[in-house]
Amino acid sequence: MDVKSLIDKIFQKGREKGLSDMEVYYASGTSLSLKVFQKDLDTYNLSESEGLSLRGTYKGKMGYSYTEKADEASIEQLVRDVKENATITDSEDEEVIFEGSKEYKRVNNFNPDLSEIGEEEKIEFVKELEEEAFKADERIASVQACVYGDGMGEIVLSNTKGLFLEDKSNIAYTYISVVAKEGEDIKTGLAYRTGNDFSKFKAKEIAREAVEEALALLGASPVKSGDYKVIIRNSAAADLLEAFTGIFSAEAVQKNLSLLKGKLNEKIASSVFTLVDDPYMEGGLASRSFDGEGVACKYKKVVDKGVLKTYLHNLKTAKKDGVETTGNAGKGSYKSSIGISPSNFYVEKGERDLNQMMADIDKGILITELQGLHSGLNSISGDFSLAALGFLIEGGKISRPVDQITVAGNYFEMLKDIEETGSDLKFGLPGGAYIGSPSLRIKKLSIAGE
């Protein structure tokens, strides 16, 4: 059965059972992942998968259900569940099925060249990646993970108000994690690339980046506890922003779960801080022409020179606040209900590079990695206390590596204490969103060590 007739069948069944407006979100895809260990292709994974969800209104309330098996019995169950789930929903916020935006800007997330790359070439690449890591330095004791993967995905969003939208994308990724050993000292280093242009994956360059990360940290030790001037390097700053993304969600604000409530058009951050959500960003891995509700996406500054300009909205939260949706309805997968998610979400870059940013710091800490981001921070209070790795800055430059320290502060306070943003904007690994930041220089954070 093709997707269109399957959807028609579901809508028909839904109508019979008394559902009014309905929407199907269908996703399918293929994936490949290759892992090398000691010159051997030791893991080879592939998949072909599909799944769909139905949401629909029954007596004015929205219900959700999904299935990965699209047979007759499953469709029956799907409709029955939507009805039952709608019945118990008693949220006062009205959730609606959208009839469509006037205009959708095209986004090209599919690179046909990637599908042309042969498997042999990919295997050769990932083997070379491991080899280059060992070649780079004799202190590399092992390679923890050396992986190449790619995938293709298609989604269809179709509803009974006549909206029918399709999107097709592909992506490739590679990462290597190396272990460097000197005496009893062990350090790891990671490097990754993502995108749908395979020709940009250079094994030697990626391997060296991971090796350098690990080697630079050998011989690290803690510093004395106290308050330090801190530079959070680009990738770590992006990880931190990702962990706090939820504070910009209108849903969190409306449910009293964000301290940004009531702060619209107020200064919430330092003037050097501008935060952008750009669904059409060149090379963005979360680029999209429509959001999880089928609303056309748009560019917006969420924070402009420190002033909070908007929250991220979907149709439901926008209606409640009496504003227009910002096109940020999130639909993580067919298994999830509609939430809120940014697209390509980043802190605008500044003028100077990392070395220049360090040059006028007499004593400080450069943080290159933050650990425990899923547990060591509280997105509600803004408090964070995280294990960190990095370097001691003395006399304007790096003096030695640092480990076994924690960095603690409050994100809302930290936003106000940003002295400078670097020129080195970098993005993290893509998930539902693609989040980036340049290095950030912070006036003061608490470091605990010795």
Next chain:
Amino acid sequence: MVKYSYLRKRSDSLLNKSLIEDTLTAALSTGGDFAEIFVEDRTNNGIVMIGGKVESTVSGRDYGVGIRIFKGFNSVYAYTNKSDRETLIDTAKKAAKALTGKNLNLTINLTKADVKNINPIRIDPSGVEKTKKVQVMKKAYDTAFNYDELITQVTVSYTDYTQNIMVANSEGLWKEDTRVRSRLGISSVASKNGEMQSGFFGPGASRGYEFFEDLDIDYYAKEASRIALTMVNAKYSPGGRMPVIIDNGFGGVIFHEACGHGLEATSVAKGLSVFAGKIGQQIASPLVTAIDDGSIPNQWGSYTIDDEGTQSQRNVLIDKGILKGYMVDKLNGRRMNMDVTGSSRRQSYRFPPTSRMSNTFIDKGNLTPEEIIANTERGLYARYMGGGSVNPSTGEFNFAVMEGYIIEKGKIKEPVRGATLIGKGTEVLNKIDMVGNNLDQGQGMCGSVSGSIPANVGQPMIRVSELTVGGREGGL
């Protein structure tokens, strides 16, 4: 309400014998020496309540088939959502293409083995009306929200699922199992002077709807709010090195992170763990005995058979400080030349299984909690822990303290917020200098290579003589 003494099985969807055999044969066509097929048919129910209103309800059916092939130390894995003959044979052949060799012409003789479920279920959650489930949530919400006027928001999540699996392999193993799990999550937020703090409790078990009927909902709801309230009134934690007392139950996350992950064959087999090659050696204080046991009836991290079809068992990992064993799955067992330990797990058919923890805990000692606190001159008391993570190569771990207090002169003093504990697994195990007698377990979700899986962590109260505490104030 409908009651079942045995759960209904969708055995129709779990494949017939000839299709399994033909698929395994196709998988072995290019020289593989072992093939396995895993079928999962799972029903999920999730309800989220915010501010006393049901905000969203999602239910659904996961269905998929995974095919795995070994040749020596190499493995191939492929999955699909379809289970018709053509798709399965085709998927097996595509996977087999990754290997190049001569067909070993292995004979496959499947014998269906009876599996006696170690997690008996009284009430199938799929047969319970959702309005009843919502009543459970409302009760939790009301208790938590009315705990104190500073409580400004409460989120309650309800989850139940029924996972039917079938696993069969070229060695003749053929088993089916049903896993039912239930969990309630209560998250309270307290606000004061423009600040917010949260508290969380999430009890769960390998049980049916009877779990919610037997649960002391008031206790957990009050605890979640009490934690939030205590923390909103707390000052920031001191930082630096100091003695740390970690209380029982979810406190066991320290062992889970500091040591447990490093004892999984996943990292041991390739020599990537700091604990590789140390069997028989003293790796922890003699006060420490640690166990991973997936066979405790009805616990959150328990299962009758693992995802390779091996019966779950009690594995002593550390006995009085001496490393006794690892958690071993089939593939890594080959590399290590060790037997499997019933520890092979995965989130779903989308992941090949590998060695993971189940219910992991430090065994009880002799001291009472009062004795441990009274014998501590100064330090940090972590009453409830949050989550954490570890890098198994370096052994460096970190985890968050959800509710902490200062200890002074053998007494628990004022509460402190925002503390994080960091260290290296090998060091912390040797610095455990007191072990209490109040063993308990707590529930969590553990994320690693084969996805996110339910796992218990546990311990009695323990004291670590010195640990780095990350906080915002100066030293104690």
